[in-house]
Amino acid sequence: MRLKAFTIAILLLATTISPAQAAPNYVFPIVGCEYTYPRAHHSYPATDVFTDAGCRYVAVTSGVIDEVNRIDSWSGKTNLGIDRGGLYVSFIGDDGVRYYASHLKSIPKSIQPGVAVKVGRFLGKVGTSGSARGTKPHIHFGLSWSTPPQTWWVRRGMVWPWKYLDAWKDGKDRSPAKEVEAKRVKSGDLPPEPVNEKRK
């Protein structure tokens, strides 16, 4: 009898702790600052989230850090696709989606490939690195799937993020996982690198 009561107590406790009070699965990527983001983006699906330089960019969900670049090699003369992001961080969410943000000003030392991060973890400060030089500070935010390192043309974004940003802004959990997976199936794991892509 005592054991039964104990089991019931545990079950009640488990029910009390589950989803309603659990940490959110998704949060908006900018915290502590005002921001705006248009519904459009040049050339391919991604969202530029405009805010002030130095504002905090955080992990929208929990996952593991994928690629990190702390050196700005971009030049307006070459405008190489691989350099456009400037300082960036990508991570693979527990939902399987790769989240990418670029044009950062700085990235904490602790953010290294392979490091597990929880939702809301500080990943960098907003800036104007890479091809954002001379523009209003923003993060370029892209959703894609895991590819070999330096696959910049997939990493930069494959599906439109703004509707997910809308949900996260409103405190709703909305996962891009299904849409990203559908796009991966349609495009193939590794679409070819664009040749002579002009910047628009």
Ligand SMILES: [Zn+2]
């Ligand atoms: Zn962009």
